[in-house]
Amino acid sequence: MEAIEQFAWIGWLALIAIFLAVEMVSGELTFLMLGLGGVFGLGSGLLGAPLWLQVIVAAAAAVALLVFVRPPLLRRLRRGADPKAFNVDALVGLSGVVTETVTAMSGRVKLVNGDSWSARVRGDRSLAPQTPITVESIQGATAFVTTRTPEES
Structure with missing residues (x-):
């Protein structure tokens, strides 16, 4: 010891x-x-x-x-950390427009920042081209979107 x-x-x-x-x-x-x-x-x-x-x-x-x-x-x-979201986190809540019909399986949207993304909607509906959208979430290289209401414009 x-x-x-x-x-x-x-x-x-x-x-x-x-x-x-x-x-x-x-x-x-x-x-x-x-x-x-x-x-x-x-x-x-x-x-x-x-x-x-x-x-x-x-x-x-x-x-x-x-x-x-x-x-x-x-x-x-x-204290000095940047509070803003970046990368794909910054895309959540961004608005855009449908460029190719968006369904639960496929589609494309163009966001206000100029990016074009493959997109899907949740559920059994589809969004026609030129429909205003908002990004709900990003999973991999796919944006899950929902229709944008008039007050969000």
């Missing part, structure tokens, strides 16, 4: 390195806080604390960091 306590610092360094490597992949600051908890455990071990106390110090520090430090850091990091 004495040999384990004598070389516990190696275990702490390995654990910290693993947490930091996982954090680089995830980017959610959870494993960074766990790694910093490991730094506190390592520090207590270097100050002569027994192994059981090192683990308690590391766990307490990690929990405190997760509860008190991580949430404000995440808010600060995400």
